[in-house]
Amino acid sequence: MRDGMRAEAPIGMFDSGIGGLTVAKALMERLPRESLHYVGDTAHMPYGDKSPERLREYAYGIAERLRREGCKALVVACNSASSNALEAVVEAAEGLPVIDVVHPMVAWAATHHAGGRLALIGTRATVQSDIYARLLRARGVEVTSLATPLLASAIEEGFHNGTISHAVVEAYFADGWAHDKDALVLACTHYPLVLEDIRAQLPPGMAILDAPTVVSAYVEEVLRTRGLLSTATDTAISRHRFEVTDWTQSFADGAAHILGHPVELLEVPWPETT
Amino acid sequence: MRDGMRAEAPIGMFDSGIGGLTVAKALMERLPRESLHYVGDTAHMPYGDKSPERLREYAYGIAERLRREGCKALVVACNSASSNALEAVVEAAEGLPVIDVVHPMVAWAATHHAGGRLALIGTRATVQSDIYARLLRARGVEVTSLATPLLASAIEEGFHNGTISHAVVEAYFADGWAHDKDALVLACTHYPLVLEDIRAQLPPGMAILDAPTVVSAYVEEVLRTRGLLSTATDTAISRHRFEVTDWTQSFADGAAHILGHPVELLEVPWPETT
Numbered sequence: 001m002r003d004g005m006r007a008e009a010p011i012g013m014f015d016s017g018i019g020g021l022t023v024a025k026a027l028m029e030r031l032p033r034e035s036l037h038y039v040g041d042t043a044h045m046p047y048g049d050k051s052p053e054r055l056r057e058y059a060y061g062i063a064e065r066l067r068r069e070g071c072k073a074l075v076v077a078c079n080s081a082s083s084n085a086l087e088a089v090v091e092a093a094e095g096l097p098v099i100d101v102v103h104p105m106v107a108w109a110a111t112h113h114a115g116g117r118l119a120l121i122g123t124r125a126t127v128q129s130d131i132y133a134r135l136l137r138a139r140g141v142e143v144t145s146l147a148t149p150l151l152a153s154a155i156e157e158g159f160h161n162g163t164i165s166h167a168v169v170e171a172y173f174a175d176g177w178a179h180d181k182d183a184l185v186l187a188c189t190h191y192p193l194v195l196e197d198i199r200a201q202l203p204p205g206m207a208i209l210d211a212p213t214v215v216s217a218y219v220e221e222v223l224r225t226r227g228l229l230s231t232a233t234d235t236a237i238s239r240h241r242f243e244v245t246d247w248t249q250s251f252a253d254g255a256a257h258i259l260g261h262p263v264e265l266l267e268v269p270w271p272e273t274t
Numbered sequence: 275m276r277d278g279m280r281a282e283a284p285i286g287m288f289d290s291g292i293g294g295l296t297v298a299k300a301l302m303e304r305l306p307r308e309s310l311h312y313v314g315d316t317a318h319m320p321y322g323d324k325s326p327e328r329l330r331e332y333a334y335g336i337a338e339r340l341r342r343e344g345c346k347a348l349v350v351a352c353n354s355a356s357s358n359a360l361e362a363v364v365e366a367a368e369g370l371p372v373i374d375v376v377h378p379m380v381a382w383a384a385t386h387h388a389g390g391r392l393a394l395i396g397t398r399a400t401v402q403s404d405i406y407a408r409l410l411r412a413r414g415v416e417v418t419s420l421a422t423p424l425l426a427s428a429i430e431e432g433f434h435n436g437t438i439s440h441a442v443v444e445a446y447f448a449d450g451w452a453h454d455k456d457a458l459v460l461a462c463t464h465y466p467l468v469l470e471d472i473r474a475q476l477p478p479g480m481a482i483l484d485a486p487t488v489v490s491a492y493v494e495e496v497l498r499t500r501g502l503l504s505t506a507t508d509t510a511i512s513r514h515r516f517e518v519t520d521w522t523q524s525f526a527d528g529a530a531h532i533l534g535h536p537v538e539l540l541e542v543p544w545p546e547t548t
Contacts, residue, residue, distance in 0.1 A: 043324070170441065246324055246325050
C-alpha cells in the first residue's frame with residue numbers, strides 16, 4: 001500500500017467490551033478525520049480475570065485480523081491486554097505502529113507526578129502483571145495498587161442500574177487506602193465511565209489520571225511522526241466500524257451511552273475459521 | 275458399554291465457573307459413591323451476559339466432550355445454560371440422561387408454592403429466556419423476576435472481599451421489590467454462596483429456594499430410575515475430576531472455599547482442535 005493510501009486506512013482498536021470506547025470517543029473528538037475499526041471481544045469479556053496465556057491468544061487473534069483488514073495502526077484499548085499481551089500484538093502487527101494504554105500513562109504520570117506516590121486501581125490481570133508499579137518505580141514514582149476486579153463488569157451493568165456501580169466503587173474505597181496518595185490512576189478503560197462515583201470516594205481535589213485523554217494525544221503523536229494522519233475532509237461517523245465477537249443488548253446500550261448515539265454493531269465469528 | 279460398567283462411569287457436570295460446584299458439593303454429600311467430572315468454562319465466564327447462540331455453542335461443545343469421555347449422565351449446573359441451551363446439550367448427549375437445573379426447581383416450586391407468588395433472581399440470560407415464569411405460570415404460580423447480572427461475578431470476587439458481594443446484594447434488593455412475595459428462587463447456582471447476604475435483605479422467615487438440594491435429589495432419582503447409581507464402595511475424593519478452560523487462581527480459591535479443600539484443576543484446551 002502506498003503511504004498516501006495508508007494514511008486513509010482506519011485505526012484498529014480493541015477491548016474486551018465497551019471500556020475501550022472511552023478511548024475511541026476521545027480519539028473521535030481529537031482526530032475527527034480518522035476512521036476507527038473497533039472490536040469488542042465480548043465473547044471473552046471480561047479480560048480482567050483471564051490468564052496471561054489466554055489474553056495473548058485473544059489479543060494476537062484480534063490484532064492479526066485488524067492488520068489483515070488493512071488498519072494502519074493498532075490501539076490496545078484495554079489495560080489487561082496491554083499489561084499481559086503487548087508483545088503478542090506487536091508480533092501480529094508485523095510492523096504497524098502499536099499503541100497500548102500503559103506506556104503513555106506511565107510517561108504522563110512520571111512527568112506530572114515525579115517523586116510522588118500514586119494509587120492505582122485496575123483489573124486483577126493488570127494489577128498482577130505489576131507493570132505500572134515496575135515502570136513507575138524505575139522512574140521514581142511509588143505506586144500502591146488495588147485490584148478491583150468487579151468494577152469493569154459493574155460498569156457494563158451500571159448503565160442499567162447506577163446504584164450497582166456506585167455500591168461497588170464505595171466498597172473498594174471504603175477503608176480509605178487511597179486517601180494519602182497524590183493521585184489515582186484509573187488503569188482500566190472502563191473506569192472513566194464512573195468517574196464521579198470514584199471522585200466521591202477521594203479527598204477533594206485529588207487528581208485522577210485516566211487513559212482517554214493521555215492515550216488519544218499519544219496516538220496523534222505516533223501517527224504524525226509516521227506520516228499516517230488522515231487528510232480526509234469527510235468526518236462522517238459512518239466511516240467507523242464497530243464489531244463484537246458476541247452481539248448483546250448490553251454492549252449496544254453501553255456503546256450508545258458512551259458515544260451519545262446508537263451504532264451499528266456487526267458480530268464477527270470467533271474464533272475465526274479460516 | 276455394558277450397564278454394569280456404565281453405572282461406575284462419572285457424572286459429567288458443567289458451569290461457566292465455580293457456581294455449579296454448589297451443586298457438585300450437594301451431589302458429593304448425597305451420593306458419595308459417585309464420581310464427578312466437572313468442567314468450569316472459565317474462558318467464557320460469565321455465561322449470564324452471553325447470547326443464546328453462544329451459550330448453545332459452548333454447552334454443546336462441553337456436553338459432547340463429556341459424553342466422549344464416557345460420562346453416564348450430564349448435569350447442566352448453570353441456569354443460563356439450562357435456560358438457553360438445554361436442547362443443544364440433549365443433542366450432544368446422544369441419549370445419555372441430561373439433568374438441567376430449571377425443571378427440577380420448577381417442579382419443586384409448583385408443588386410447594388402452589389397458587390403462590392414467587393420472586394426470582396438470575397442472570398440476564400436466564401431472566402430474558404423467561405423460562406421459569408412461563409413454566410411456573412402454566413402451573414398457577416406467579417413469578418416476578420429481576421436480572422441481577424453482576425451477582426455471579428461479585429460472588430467469584432466475594433471470596434476475597436465479602437463487602438463487595440454484600441454491597442451488590444444490598445443494591446439489588448434495596449427497593450424492597452421482593453418483600454411481598456411468598457419465596458425467593460435463586461435461579462443461578464452461584465447465589466447459594468451468598469445465602470446469608472440475601473437472607474438479610476428479605477423479611478424474616480421468607481423461604482429461599484436454591485438448586486443444590488433440589489437438583490441433587492433429582493439427579494439421584496434419575497440415576498436410580500435408569501439403573502445408573504454407582505455401587506462403588508470406595509468414596510475417595512480423588513475419583514473426582516475438575517477441569518477449567520482457563521486456569522485462574524480465582525477459580526482455584528473459589529473451588530477450595532466451596533468444597534472445603536483444595537482440588538487439582540486441569541486446564542483443557544478450548545475450543546478443542548479435533
